[in-house]
Every structure is written in structure tokens, then in C-alpha cells.
Amino acid sequence: MTVMIHSEGLSKTFTLHNQGGKSLPVLNGVDFAAEAGECVALHGPSGSGKSSLMRCLYANYKPTAGRVLVRHDGTEVDITNAHPGRIVEVRRHSLTFVTQFLRVIPRVATLDIVAEPLIQTGTPEESARTRAAELLERLRIPQALWELAPATFSGGEQQRVNIARGFALPRPILLLDEPTASLDEANRDTVIELILEARAAGAAVVGIFHDAEVRGRVADRLFSLSAQKAAA
Ligand SMILES: Nc1ncnc2c1ncn2[C@@H]1O[C@H](COP(=O)(O)OP(=O)(O)OP(=O)(O)O)[C@@H](O)[C@H]1O
Numbered sequence: 001m002t003v004m005i006h007s008e009g010l011s012k013t014f015t016l017h018n019q020g021g022k023s024l025p026v027l028n029g030v031d032f033a034a035e036a037g038e039c040v041a042l043h044g045p046s047g048s049g050k051s052s053l054m055r056c057l058y059a060n061y062k063p064t065a066g067r068v069l070v071r072h073d074g075t076e077v078d079i080t081n082a083h084p085g086r087i088v089e090v091r092r093h094s095l096t097f098v099t100q101f102l103r104v105i106p107r108v109a110t111l112d113i114v115a116e117p118l119i120q121t122g123t124p125e126e127s128a129r130t131r132a133a134e135l136l137e138r139l140r141i142p143q144a145l146w147e148l149a150p151a152t153f154s155g156g157e158q159q160r161v162n163i164a165r166g167f168a169l170p171r172p173i174l175l176l177d178e179p180t181a182s183l184d185e186a187n188r189d190t191v192i193e194l195i196l197e198a199r200a201a202g203a204a205v206v207g208i209f210h211d212a213e214v215r216g217r218v219a220d221r222l223f224s225l226s227a228q229k230a231a232a
Pocket residue numbers: 014015024026044045046047048049050051052053
């Protein structure tokens with residue numbers, strides 16, 4: 001199988017500068033890997049570092065030690081040390097991160113927010129908008145909202161717009177941090193279907209799923225993070 005993303009000796013210690021410089025070790029030499037076509041669930045108690053690991057995998061957090069290698073364009077890119085332009089390129093084509101909260105872009109219509117990842121990578125505008133509309137429909141966003149900016153949408157609506165945007169352009173590595181957290185049952189089932197479709201199409205999916213039923217339905221295996229000891 002092809003390893004799509006992996007970490008080697010990944011450590012992250014937060015230094016709390018405004019709290020007397022206390023240090024908080026969260027990740028300690030994590031070796032993680034996800035292959036094409038599998039879904040790995042990050043597992044562990046609250047505060048064990050699941051979201052921190054995911055942010056390191058996406059290069060949102062810079063690790064204290066170790067590195068993260070991402071398969072991109074036939075090679076492996078160490079995104080812990082790549083320059084910002086390279087990170088943008090890797091994210092645009094190879095790596096998506098769906099967080100629980102939509103980063104609202106003022107005044108941009110929902111349909112355009114969802115279509116953007118497609119347009120940015122060369123899909124003609126009309127087919128990008130068609131694909132965006134399909135996803136919004138599947139995720140039960142009423143058509144009356146498509147031309148509105150999502151700033152005033154409900155939490156669950158914003159989360160579904162974010163999911164639609166994350167799935168609009170199928171990328172080979174998909175990171176999901178609690179994608180079903182504020183969704184009703186029907187939409188939760190749709191998200192499960194989208195994850196299973198991505199996995200079947202060969203994506204490497206890394207997810208945090210607090211809902212045990214969701215986890216049971218999508219995850220091939222668990223990757224456990226244990227609680228860290230309190231910092232000295
Ligand atoms: N930017 C940051 N600055 C300082 N500490 C942080 C930062 N991000 C995370 N932490 C700390 O790292 C620890 C792990 O947090 P993280 O969010 O990764 O946990 P988690 O496993 O995702 O928890 P949950 O299940 O509650 O979402 C926590 O103690 C948190 O306070």
C-alpha cells in the first residue's frame with residue numbers, strides 16, 4: 001500500500017509565554033502513518049493531543065521535533081520545513097483539513113466558497129458551481145441560502161458548508177476534526193457516506209470522531225494517543 005502521510009518522531013511542547021513560560025508537552029515522538037484507501041481514527045481522552053497532531057499534519061503547528069512527510073505530485077514533501085508557497089501548493093492539490101468551524105469569508109456567497117477549491121485548481125467555473133450545488137444539496141443546505149454569505153448561518157449549517165468545501169475537490173489526503181459534531185442524524189449519515197466514498201476512491205482519511213457510532217462505521221483502525229503527564 002502507498003503511505004500518503006506520515007510523521008516521524010513528532011513532538012510538540014507548548015510554551016506558555018504569558019504564564020511564566022511553563023511548558024506543556026503534548027506529543028512525544030509520535031510515529032503516525034496513513035495509507036491510501038484507509039481511514040484512521042485518532043483516539044484518546046480529551047486533551048491527549050488529537051487536534052494538535054492533526055494541526056501538525058496540516059502544518060498549522062510547527063512541531064518541536066520530528067517531521068511530517070506528505071505524498072504530493074509523486075514525491076514526499078516534508079511540510080514541517082517547506083516554504084509557505086510549497087505548503088499552499090500541497091494543500092491545494094493533495095491535503096485537505098475540515099475543521100469543525102467554518103472560517104467565514106465576509107460577503108462571499110456560499111456556493112462560491114464551496115466551488116473555490118475546484119476553480120483554484122483549474123475546473124471551469126460552471127462545472128465547479130454544479131459540483132458545489134450537488135454537495136450543498138446532499139448536505140441539505142436550502143437553495144435559498146446558496147447565494148448568501150454564511151456569516152449568519154447556524155452552527156450546523158456553517159459546519160455543513162465547511163464539509164461541502166472540504167469534499168468539493170477530492171484530494172488524496174483528508175483530515176477531519178469532528179466533522180459530525182453539531183449535525184443531526186440525516187446529515188451525519190451523509191457525512192459518513194462522503195467519508196466512505198472518499199476512502200473507496202483511494203483517499204487516506206485521518207479523522208477525530210467523538211461519536212462512537214460514526215467511528216465504528218468509517219474507521220479501519222484506531223491510532224491511540226495517551227494522556228500526557230502534567231508538566232513540571
Ligand atoms: N495553541 C496552543 N497553545 C497552548 N496549548 C495548547 C495549544 N493547543 C493545544 N494546547 C494544549 O495541548 C493539549 C492537547 O490539546 P488538543 O486540542 O490537541 O487535545 P484533543 O485530544 O484534541 O482534545 P479534545 O478531545 O478535547 O478536542 C491541551 O492540554 C491543550 O491545552
